Amino acid sequence: MHRMFRGAARLAAVAGLAVSGGALVAVPPAIAGIGFDTGLVCSGKSGTHDVALRIETTVPSAGAVGQPVQLGTIKIDVGLPPELVKEVSAASPAWASTPPATSASPSSTPSPALGGVAEIQVALHGPGGDRRAGWPAFALAATPSRGEGAVHLTGSGVAPPVVPEAPGELSWSAGAVDLSLVPGDAATGKEAPELALHCAAEKAPVLGSLRVRRANEPVIPGASSAAPRQPTAFPEGLCKLIPARGQDPRYAISDDPELAKIFESPTNPDGLNADTGDGLMYCVKATGFFNIKKVGNAAPVAFENNVRALTESYMGNIFFGPNWTDFRGYFINRTYPTPATMLGFGFMPTRAVAEAVQVGSPRGGGTGPITGNMRILQQLSTELDISGPTVDRQQLKASAYVRIKAGKAEVNGVPLDLGTKCMTSPTSLSATGFMGTLRTGTTQYESGQPLIAQNVTIPSFSGCGVTEDLSPILTASVSGAGNYANLESGLWCEVTTGNRCVDGAGAFPQTFTVAPGGVVTAVAKPFTLGYAGDNAEFRCESATMRLDLERGRWQSRFRLGKGDMSLHGCEVEASDGTVHPVRGEVTQDGSLWLNMTIDAATGRPAMRINGVVLDATVDVGGGGRCTLRISHNLGGIFLPGQREVPGLLEGSYDNGTFSMNSHTLKPSGKSTCEIPGFTDFLSVFNSYKGDFVFHPTQRITSP
Known part of the structure; x- marks a missing residue:
């Protein structure tokens, strides 16, 4: 059992700051209080003792499938009998006179010199079975005497959220408890022997429960509303217009060498035809997680990006090529400074706030642009065969300078004052958003994209602390290289027209849960x-896709799974009625x-399988064979579609x-078969059937 000393507590707090850019959950407005008392029989080297335990928290009155359920702050009270207190003090008599240290309010009766840690085994019961609830260890401090003989130790903490996967009842029950007691104040930094006890509860009743409804089930009036569908709640007011090109020198594409690297490759x-203009004004929401290498932890983060795109444009020609567009612009990134809770040093609950503050280039001397640079590379058309070079990999690149600012912090509920100027020096932040290839499927920049910021x-931090300098502790805890962010952006809200906007701002990203x-x-x-009315048909007894899907929440809607396909028992019927058998299996x-994605009309999940290219060997009689390939084909404006691309x-x-x-x-231009009905490379098959049943059944929901 570990104990937290004062210096370590500060270290845990400041470590929590750098990984806390957003809150993972929000507590629904309708909650019910829980107050539970039980007796514990505790045994250890000192013998057997009767200990009292009280647990207090709040639980939402209802929940929904796929949406986080968060208990309120958990408060515990451990009542120790006088003889057990004597056993702890006897372990080190020198500690008996140690001045008490507690966060309790002043009292004429001093607090006993005693502290410790409690770990409670809490089970979570739900429709999917039972599992551990993952409650934190609670750091305990003595409270002033209540005049009843027993000594009370109290602590508090926050449990991780629960995401129900099926409707029904969700409940929590408490089981065994492990106590580690030390004389004096464990936060003073002095070493002291600890007394370890294992405790069994007299009973394991239900602490609290709630009903979990289906995600699309209407909420009963008066019941709690669902928790947010994204890792972080967005306050209003961060979607703002920024000046157009040429209106304000602070808002422009920067020529800083570090930020300009995104234009080099x-x-x-x-x-290409070059053009300049005011640019289009967008607001874009992005959520995800920032991973801190030193801490070995990830924290949810959220941003609102105010973007001026297309202030510079470089475009090919749809008739003569190349198949290339390069849109450039600038942006201001605004971070939501929302608190988050983590466990410092394994068990100390630490709640902190941090935000990324965008700044101008440190080389600009305060006179250059304060904006970051953006570059969007995509094809002029993904449906035309345009000559010349082409953008094979559509992508978005962004770069900016930011400072990490640390704000309010609490360690086990005790405030830690870092002041108002605790922040790092500027650092460059570059991110790349993948927008697809013809194989994986492509998307346009306004549709949103995953964003990765590597390394x-x-x-280093400076200006941290009021009565003492905490900057070195923060720097030692989290500063360094090798950190990365993984984000997902939503639809781009075009501010001046309202296109793709939700309540005048960017939409939440669409993410998915797979289980x-x-x-x-x-x-x-x-x-x-096949072709309706023509008798031409390619038919198989079965088609089997094999896909590798990663289990998890908040996953990007793009490239959610990868795999292959094979078809069996196939034959080709020509338009003249002749049937040709297919030799062996058809391969992908x-x-x-x-x-x-989510179908806008129905609100239901919609699936897209990209990369389809089928290859079949067909017997055409007389010992002859040919290859029938089925794919998508691209053609030019004046030429028929002959270039095979995945469908x-x-x-x-x-x-x-x-x-x-x-x-x-369609039949591919690379086919060698001349079977009637399968030589038209322009027409999509207008008759088709394919209902793919997944095994095991996959729950793919948003979020």
Whole structure:
């Protein structure tokens, strides 16, 4: 059992600051109080003792599937009999005169010189079975005597949120308790022997319970509302207009060498038409997690980005190429300074606030732009075969300078004053957003994208503390290289027109939860592609996709899974009625990628399988064979579609079944077959069937 000393407590607090950019959950407005008393039978080297335990917290009155449920602050009171207190003091008589240290209010009766740690085994019971609730260890401090003979130690902490995966009742029950008691104040930094006790509860009753409803079930009037669908709640007012190009020198593309690196690679090809303008004004929300290497922890973060995009544009020609666009602009990144709770040094509850404050280039001397640089690279068209160089990998790049500012902090409920000027020196922050390839599926920048910032350096802190300088402790705790951020942005709100906006601001990112995940198969029986009224049909007894899905929450909707596909028992019927058998299995050429979104009309999950290229060997009679390839084809404005590119399947996903309702598949220009009905490389198959049943069934929901 570890004990927390005063210096370590400060270290835990400041470590918590740098990993606390946003709150993971919000407490619903309707809550019920829990007050539970039980007796414990505790045994150790000192013998057996009767100990009293009281637990107080609050629990929401209701919850919803897929949405976090958060208990309120947990307060515990451990009542020790006088003989047990004597045993602890006898372990080190020198400690008997140690002045008490407690956060309790002043009293004429001093607090006993006693402290410790309590660990309570709490079980979580739900429709999916029982598991440990993961309650923290509680640092205990003695309270002033209540005149009843017993000595009371109190502590508080915050439990991690619970995300129900099925409707029903959710409840908590307390079991065994481990106590570690020390004479004096464990926060003074002096070493003292501890007395360890293992305690069994007289009973293990339910501490509290709530009803979990389905995600789409209406909320009963008066019941609690659902918790937010994103890791962090967004206050209002951070979506703001920033000056257009040329209106204010503080708002412009920066020529700082570090920030300008995003324009160096890839190099733009010749033949692009350059243009400048005011730029389009966007507000973009982004949420995710920032990972601190030294602490070995990740904290939720949230941003509102005010973006002036397309102040500079470099575009190819749709007739003559290249298939290239390079949009440039600038932005201001505003961080939501929301508190978060973590456990410092394994068990000390630490609640802190931090934010990233965007600043101008340190080389600018205070006169250069305060904005960051942005570059958007995407194809001029993903549906036309345009000559010349092309953007193979669509992406967004952004770079800026920020300072990390530390704010309010509490250690086990005790405030730690860092002052108002606790922050780092400027550091550069560069992020890349992947917007897809023709294989994985592409998206345009306004649709949002995942963002990755790698190898972020946290500089040294300064100005931390009021009565003493805490900057060196903070620097030693979290400063250094090797940190990274993983974010997801929502639809880009075009402020001046209101397009894609929600209440005048950017929309929350669409993220998904996958369970149970792992390697899955999705089988359609049968699978057919054909032309209605023409008799031409490619049909198989079955089509099997094998996909690797990662279990987890808050996952990006792009590239949610990867896999391959094979088709069995296939044949090709020509438009003249001739049936040609397919030799062996039909194979998939290259990887498949699974992407998700929410259908705007129905509000239900929609699935897209990108990267489809099927290869079949067909017997055409007389010992002859040919290759039938099925994919998507691109053509120029004046030329028919001959260039093979991967196709896609899309449709609804409900109750473990992907039902195909659209696709882009055609006979490929690379086919060697001349089977009637399969030589038209321009027309998509207009008759199709494919309902893929997932095994094991996957729950794919948003969030």
